Amino acid sequence: MTRRPPLLEVQDLSVRYPAARRFPWWKSRSNAAVDHVSFDIAPGETLGLVGESGSGKSTVGRAILGLQRISAGTIRCDDVHITDAGRKVPRSYRRRVQAVFQDPYGSLNPTMIVADLVGEPLALHTDLPRSTRTERVVELLEMVGLRSRHLSRHPYQFSGGQQQRIAIARALALEPALIILDEPVSSLDVSIQSQVINVLEQVQAKTGVSYLFIAHDLAVVRHISARIAVMYRGRIVEEGEADRVCEKPEHPYSQLLLSSILNVDLRDQAQRRAYRHELAASFRRQEPTVDQ
Amino acid sequence: MTVSPDATVPATSRPDAGPDRDFPGKRSRKMLARFLEQKSAPTAGLFLLAIVAVAVFAPYLAPHPQDAGDLLRPSEMPSVDHWLGTDSLGRDVLSRLMFGARAALLAALVAVSIAVAVGLPLGLVLGYRGGWADRLVMRLAEGVNAMPFLLVAITLIAVLGPGLTKSMVIVGVIYAVMVLRLVRGEVLAAREELYVTGALVVGVGTTRLLWRHVLPNIAPSLIVQVTTMFATSIIVEATLSFLGLGTQPPQASWGNMLADAQASAFDHWFLALPAGFAIMITVLAFNLFGDGLRDLFSRESAGSVLNANAARPLVEGVVEREHSAGSVGGDGDPLMSVRRLSVSFPARPSSDERIDVVTEVSFDIGRRRVIALVGESGSGKSVTAMALLGLVPDPGRVTAETIGFDGRELTGANERELRAIRAREIGVIFQDPLKALNPAFTIGTQMTESMRVVEGMSKRDARIRAAELLDMVRIDRAADRLDDYPHQFSGGMAQRVMIAMALSSSPKLLVADEPTTALDVTVQSDILDLLRDLQAETGMSMLIITHDQGVVADIADDLMVMYAGELVEVGTVEKVFEEPRHPYTAGLLASVPRNRRREGTLPSIPGTVPALDELGPGCRFGARCPFVVDRCREPVDLVGLGDGAVRCVRAPERLALGDADIWSGR
Numbered sequence: 001m002t003r004r005p006p007l008l009e010v011q012d013l014s015v016r017y018p019a020a021r022r023f024p025w026w027k028s029r030s031n032a033a034v035d036h037v038s039f040d041i042a043p044g045e046t047l048g049l050v051g052e053s054g055s056g057k058s059t060v061g062r063a064i065l066g067l068q069r070i071s072a073g074t075i076r077c078d079d080v081h082i083t084d085a086g087r088k089v090p091r092s093y094r095r096r097v098q099a100v101f102q103d104p105y106g107s108l109n110p111t112m113i114v115a116d117l118v119g120e121p122l123a124l125h126t127d128l129p130r131s132t133r134t135e136r137v138v139e140l141l142e143m144v145g146l147r148s149r150h151l152s153r154h155p156y157q158f159s160g161g162q163q164q165r166i167a168i169a170r171a172l173a174l175e176p177a178l179i180i181l182d183e184p185v186s187s188l189d190v191s192i193q194s195q196v197i198n199v200l201e202q203v204q205a206k207t208g209v210s211y212l213f214i215a216h217d218l219a220v221v222r223h224i225s226a227r228i229a230v231m232y233r234g235r236i237v238e239e240g241e242a243d244r245v246c247e248k249p250e251h252p253y254s255q256l257l258l259s260s261i262l263n264v265d266l267r268d269q270a271q272r273r274a275y276r277h278e279l280a281a282s283f284r285r286q287e288p289t290v291d292q
Numbered sequence: 293m294t295v296s297p298d299a300t301v302p303a304t305s306r307p308d309a310g311p312d313r314d315f316p317g318k319r320s321r322k323m324l325a326r327f328l329e330q331k332s333a334p335t336a337g338l339f340l341l342a343i344v345a346v347a348v349f350a351p352y353l354a355p356h357p358q359d360a361g362d363l364l365r366p367s368e369m370p371s372v373d374h375w376l377g378t379d380s381l382g383r384d385v386l387s388r389l390m391f392g393a394r395a396a397l398l399a400a401l402v403a404v405s406i407a408v409a410v411g412l413p414l415g416l417v418l419g420y421r422g423g424w425a426d427r428l429v430m431r432l433a434e435g436v437n438a439m440p441f442l443l444v445a446i447t448l449i450a451v452l453g454p455g456l457t458k459s460m461v462i463v464g465v466i467y468a469v470m471v472l473r474l475v476r477g478e479v480l481a482a483r484e485e486l487y488v489t490g491a492l493v494v495g496v497g498t499t500r501l502l503w504r505h506v507l508p509n510i511a512p513s514l515i516v517q518v519t520t521m522f523a524t525s526i527i528v529e530a531t532l533s534f535l536g537l538g539t540q541p542p543q544a545s546w547g548n549m550l551a552d553a554q555a556s557a558f559d560h561w562f563l564a565l566p567a568g569f570a571i572m573i574t575v576l577a578f579n580l581f582g583d584g585l586r587d588l589f590s591r592e593s594a595g596s597v598l599n600a601n602a603a604r605p606l607v608e609g610v611v612e613r614e615h616s617a618g619s620v621g622g623d624g625d626p627l628m629s630v631r632r633l634s635v636s637f638p639a640r641p642s643s644d645e646r647i648d649v650v651t652e653v654s655f656d657i658g659r660r661r662v663i664a665l666v667g668e669s670g671s672g673k674s675v676t677a678m679a680l681l682g683l684v685p686d687p688g689r690v691t692a693e694t695i696g697f698d699g700r701e702l703t704g705a706n707e708r709e710l711r712a713i714r715a716r717e718i719g720v721i722f723q724d725p726l727k728a729l730n731p732a733f734t735i736g737t738q739m740t741e742s743m744r745v746v747e748g749m750s751k752r753d754a755r756i757r758a759a760e761l762l763d764m765v766r767i768d769r770a771a772d773r774l775d776d777y778p779h780q781f782s783g784g785m786a787q788r789v790m791i792a793m794a795l796s797s798s799p800k801l802l803v804a805d806e807p808t809t810a811l812d813v814t815v816q817s818d819i820l821d822l823l824r825d826l827q828a829e830t831g832m833s834m835l836i837i838t839h840d841q842g843v844v845a846d847i848a849d850d851l852m853v854m855y856a857g858e859l860v861e862v863g864t865v866e867k868v869f870e871e872p873r874h875p876y877t878a879g880l881l882a883s884v885p886r887n888r889r890r891e892g893t894l895p896s897i898p899g900t901v902p903a904l905d906e907l908g909p910g911c912r913f914g915a916r917c918p919f920v921v922d923r924c925r926e927p928v929d930l931v932g933l934g935d936g937a938v939r940c941v942r943a944p945e946r947l948a949l950g951d952a953d954i955w956s957g958r
């Protein structure tokens with residue numbers, strides 16, 4: 001399978017947080033949250049990024065969104081580079097790259113109504129007249145399975161799954177080329193989780209948007225991604241086609257991650273548990289601090 | 293309630309069929325309604341409105357001029373001509389009181405306007421921008437705040453000379469510092485909110501971000517603060533005028549009226565009353581009004597566990613229906629036996645209408661069994677567990693026909709008995725271990741506390757025991773880690789500590805509410821392994837609450853499925869997972885993402901969970917159920933089936949519930 005030239009290219013990205021200094025005269029050091037990470041995403045493609053909490057997944061996402069100072073490396077989306085640490089991200093870039101976060105309620109301003117939440121990006125970046133804007137908002141709501149009667153409601157009047165749909169509609173408003181999905185379904189119930197994932201896939205089929213899907217649940221990531229990158233302690237330790245990574249992982253951490261997926265098939269679950277114990281034991285011998 | 297699935301649209305893109313949380317009605321109208329539900333605040337509001345009217349129209353309303361009196365009729369008691377009597381210069385007290393209101397409110401208005409006009413924008417910008425300007429201003433603000441505020445005002449006025457406007461400008465500036473601190477603090481907190489990040493991502497500029505996104509969210513606390521400032525301004529004006537620094541005679545002010553009264557306190561005691569009452573009542577009204585607003589804005593009325601409610605026995609006595617319960621597995625009599633447990637909360641804060649969030653739940657927990665309670669968020673899992681422990685917070689009301697625990701009846705038990713049972717026989721662990729530990733004390737201190745208090749162990753013995761417990765939950769170098777603080781533990785390690793603490797008294801039952809939800813998958817497996825081993829070693833029973841079917845498969849023997857406050861299916865995990873009998877259970881199992889090659893869309897249950905206050909009499913799952921028929925509109929009972937129980941009229945038909953196509957909208 002030949003891939004089209006990448007839409008997003010991340011090269012050698014490093015993000016360092018200054019380490020807390022005990023005394024002012026100590027030499028200032030820094031911890032690498034993201035350590036020489038490189039990957040790319042083709043137009044219309046979904047890359048899954050998995051890893052444990054603190055492995056640097058979200059920091060990668062924030063760096064791409066221009067919310068995070070970059071210590072080294074380059075990020076390019078389309079023809080816009082954001083390399084310059086701390087500089088303001090150009091407006092054209094904002095239009096191209098959007099985001100949906102884990103906590104749907106927290107990411108929607110509680111004092112705004114749906115029409116304004118979804119219409120705000122349009123008001124900021126386009127000069128569409130109000131009526132056209134409302135039409136577009138209704139179109140977006142329908143795309144994520146909501147209705148125009150929801151326009152004048154506040155976020156708290158919706159369930160978590162519906163709130164996440166509103167957040168998706170807002171992210172789609174400017175027809176971005178890339179959406180960073182940072183754990184978009186982790187806080188949702190299983191039955192709602194699949195609804196939202198299906199909406200994401202339908203939207204992608206319709207608009208050709210690319211996704212960076214950040215999550216810790218390998219089974220969900222496998223379903224939605226073409227390729228998967230596994231992060232461990234700030235580095236990408238394995239990257240490959242989704243099915244391959246989920247069936248024959250190469251790096252010991254990916255193997256442990258895979259074997260930790262709980263299975264609803266009871267017989268299978270017992271077998272996997274035994275396998276996982278084996279793996280975990282050998283993994284711990286190599287890396288003494290897994291549980292930290 | 294519509295109970296027919298929308299067959300033309302694929303399930304996945306179908307607009308949510310369930311009733312919505314709320315109707316489109318204006319939020320402000322609702323807020324007003326809630327405000328009026330309170331009694332004191334609207335009264336106070338009306339009173340304030342009246343005062344404002346009097347102040348504005350004083351020149352027309354007052355029966356006499358404020359500054360001219362009949363020197364021949366000084367210090368009179370109330371009469372027809374002078375309703376509140378006259379002062380030492382023969383001026384009409386009622387009229388002066390009215391003009392005094394004018395002075396008081398005007399003064400308050402000046403001070404508060406300045407405070408808001410200066411403090412609000414500064415607070416917004418400083419809080420958002422931070423940096424050296426913020427640090428400098430905050431130092432200054434701290435300086436101002438450290439000094440007694442009235443003293444500062446008096447000193448400044450002494451320098452600048454007396455006069456009401458001048459004084460209130462000074463007070464306004466001091467208030468501005470308070471507003472600034474409040475706004476800045478709120479902005480600092482709001483800056484961390486996800487919606488601010490979201491606004492940045494869509495390209496919102498700073499000005500719009502502050503005015504449109506941040507300000508509306510901090511408005512409630514600001515409004516409350518402003519009302520209290522009005523109250524204190526009135527006192528300040530009165531005080532300054534009393535001291536001769538504010539309103540200058542012959543202009544009337546409540547403060548200088550009091551000063552007059554004091555001068556002639558011995559021969560005319562009545563004079564102090566009108567002005568004194570006016571100040572007191574107005575200040576009280578502002579405070580009540582502010583309190584009302586505060587209650588209005590704080591969405592959840594916080595219930596405290598200190599007022600926890602134990603289950604009350606159901607009084608009806610007679611059991612009209614046989615209540616099938618999840619009596620599954622276990623050897624001999626169950627450890628815990630629950631019948632018709634219901635929990636209700638007020639529909640709205642301070643309203644008499646109540647909503648059942650848990651409805652007539654009946655089940656058994658077998659000895660040595662691990663029973664899982666699953667269901668969607670808000671279905672009532674945690675509340676059920678809390679009810680068993682007698683820990684439902686205050687506005688909540690618990691009733692049950694019986695909650696039997698190891699041969700004892702827990703309904704009607706008093707708080708002391710329940711506490712004893714919780715301390716020795718039932719252990720509890722929660723979702724977020726790091727929140728459950730107090731960051732200010734070492735792990736050792738927190739672990740040994742209950743051993744020393746409850747069991748009267750010596751400090752040394754308790755530490756030895758604590759180390760043993762940490763060792764039991766497989767924490768390395770247990771004895772050393774007792775001196776660590778919670779922040780030095782990872783989430784997984786902290787959960788091990790919680791487990792150790794829960795097991796310290798060798799309980800017969802361990803209640804675990806989402807014990808692994810906050811943890812990484814690899815760590816989750818370790819914790820489940822630990823729980824499984826400990827359960828096998830000690831032979832305790834476990835009630836584990838989760839919304840993750842994987843956790844159920846991994847650890848549980850029995851399963852209860854809850855939907856919108858009701859149990860809908862009970863059985864052994866093996867049976868239920870093999871062949872779910874309730875459509876909801878089947879849909880839930882079908883929508884679990886599995887690690888396999890993708891084939892089309894993910895199966896999912898259409899719609900959302902219905903709001904508990906909008907339930908019809910029929911099956912609560914009706915609005916989302918692909919198998920719904922007319923009979924489902926009647927009340928549906930939980931009926932024993934095999935060695936489990938199901939709440940579905942079509943359960944005996946043995947429909948192909950698990951068919952992935954049904955749940956994929958194909």
Ligand SMILES: Nc1ncnc2c1ncn2[C@@H]1O[C@H](COP(=O)(O)OP(=O)(O)OP(=O)(O)O)[C@@H](O)[C@H]1O
Nearest residue numbers: 595637649668669670671672673674675676685839
């Ligand atoms: N203190 C309270 N005051 C009022 N209502 C409450 C209170 N606590 C819980 N409720 C209501 O009771 C219902 C059940 O809540 P509960 O916490 O048991 O759900 P849950 O199944 O544990 O959900 P989750 O999976 O999100 O933890 C909800 O509708 C909730 O709003």
Ligand code: SF4
Nearest residue numbers: 911914917924940941
């Ligand atoms: S009773 Fe059974 S078939 Fe009828 S709506 Fe409820 S779950 Fe569906």
Ligand SMILES: [Mg+2]
Nearest residue numbers: 673674675805
């Ligand atoms: Mg809960």
